[in-house]
Amino acid sequence: QKEVEQDPGPLSVPEGAIVSLNCTYSNSAFQYFMWYRQYSRKGPELLMYTYSSGNKEDGRFTAQVDKSSKYISLFIRDSQPSDSATYLCAMGRGNNRLAFGKGNQVVVIP
């Protein structure tokens, strides 16, 4: 079983829709939970970071962590064409060595 599971299927949504992404993990030692955004032909950039169960909001983005279920989610409200990118979940144990999901390619159609 992989440490981090992220269904890599592409996702196309109309502009203004809510985008919902999620990952599951198997290692209860993970303490840090992140979402990275990667535009085409660019490196990943940190989008959201949390280390506790619950919700964290930043503008149109909400990261949700449920440690009891080993499940994390990212929600994008009022999606924009500029949100079109690949979103990678990532988890860490405190030593800068992260485990990444496979990523979801999101396309927001104007």
Next chain:
Amino acid sequence: SAVISQKPSRDICQRGTSLTIQCQVDSQVTMMFWYRQQPGQSLTLIATANQGSEATYESGFVIDKFPISRPNLTFSTLTVSNMSPEDSSIYLCSVAGTSGLGTGELFFGEGSRLTVL
């Protein structure tokens, strides 16, 4: 934040040859990380490079295949040796952030896209 420059941005290589990727950071950093991103696969850590010591390789990666140099606190190289088509991938250099988030905040270069024929 850190600005990371990688060279080359892309290359097409012949089977059996080796290629060295360079990574330059605009500030001094203790740890630099090399990742591989294969199509349809997770971003995978190859090794951690600390200045003044041998790189630490992850399971499945060996020094003979991926030798790493770290001559100073702003520069590192990754060599992909004796390449085969299975080495076709994007190779990414990254460094840890220092904004107080602790671990998990990584800055990445734009990647080096290698195609091996």
